[in-house]
Amino acid sequence: MKTTLVLAMTADGKIADVTKSPPTFGSDRDYAHMVEQILLADVVLVGSGTLLDGNESSEVREPDRALIQARIDRGQTPQPPQIICSRSGKIDPQLPFFSQPIERWLLTTKKGSLDWIERASFGRVLVCETADGSDIDWQAVKVKLAELGVENICFLGGSELAASLFAADFIDELWLTICPFIYGGSAAPSPVSGVGFTSDLAPRLRLLSVDRVEQELFLHYQVEKKSEDIPPT
Numbered sequence: 001m002k003t004t005l006v007l008a009m010t011a012d013g014k015i016a017d018v019t020k021s022p023p024t025f026g027s028d029r030d031y032a033h034m035v036e037q038i039l040l041a042d043v044v045l046v047g048s049g050t051l052l053d054g055n056e057s058s059e060v061r062e063p064d065r066a067l068i069q070a071r072i073d074r075g076q077t078p079q080p081p082q083i084i085c086s087r088s089g090k091i092d093p094q095l096p097f098f099s100q101p102i103e104r105w106l107l108t109t110k111k112g113s114l115d116w117i118e119r120a121s122f123g124r125v126l127v128c129e130t131a132d133g134s135d136i137d138w139q140a141v142k143v144k145l146a147e148l149g150v151e152n153i154c155f156l157g158g159s160e161l162a163a164s165l166f167a168a169d170f171i172d173e174l175w176l177t178i179c180p181f182i183y184g185g186s187a188a189p190s191p192v193s194g195v196g197f198t199s200d201l202a203p204r205l206r207l208l209s210v211d212r213v214e215q216e217l218f219l220h221y222q223v224e225k226k227s228e229d230i231p232p233t
């Protein structure tokens, strides 16, 4: 299974402004890049906070016909299911997300699933929890998604979910677009929040490619697995 995190940030390392409104700093090229990553994936996974902050899910509105046709040829739906990740399951059913013409799944704990199993809002409710029921068991997620035929997962943030995924050593690749803006503000989120890593435990990246397109940089990294030997610098 391949797992890819796709994010865009300002030149000062912010993925949203201090109001946490949906990011508008990416160019059309960056949008096309995100669409490509979405359409290459079997499922898309996003944190519930990203929906709460006013984002709709990343429904592909200007589809790349060739990529959609390739999905159909592979026997897939034109757009991948969007999985919302929430421990608590506390998600407002009135959010615009629930009116979007996409397949919706929920990844949560047993407790978080209670409000949703009787409703039709999510096509699937996946429960993969740790032994004490307080968190998601990411190894169990891998097993469950593999059973459903998932081979490629595209993560679209936000920063808290990204922190959980890095902590669980669950990300194989990172696409990071650097956009020509400065947002500032300590309350504005960076790509990865959570409790942070000490320098000796920080995930390490290998730069696979850099593309400059007009004013933006598209960085493609491989995430070194914790079990791998880290080469000396």
Ligand SMILES: NC(=O)c1ccc[n+]([C@@H]2O[C@H](COP(=O)([O-])OP(=O)(O)OC[C@H]3O[C@@H](n4cnc5c(N)ncnc54)[C@H](OP(=O)(O)O)[C@@H]3O)[C@@H](O)[C@H]2O)c1
Pocket (backbone or CB within 6 Å): 006, 007, 008, 009, 014, 015, 016, 020, 021, 022, 023, 046, 047, 048, 049, 050, 051, 053, 055, 085, 086, 087, 088, 089, 090, 091, 135, 136, 156, 157, 158, 159, 160, 161, 162, 164, 165, 189, 193
């Ligand atoms: N620039 C970009 O590329 C980009 C991309 C995405 C988002 N954003 C921005 O990022 C901000 C949102 O980021 P965020 O950090 O506030 O929220 P987030 O990461 O999208 O969502 C946080 C929520 O996800 C759930 N979650 C996180 N880790 C989990 C885990 N291990 N297990 C189960 N559930 C987990 C929790 O849901 P519950 O509390 O419901 O349990 C948590 O409250 C928004 O401003 C958005 O616009 C920017």
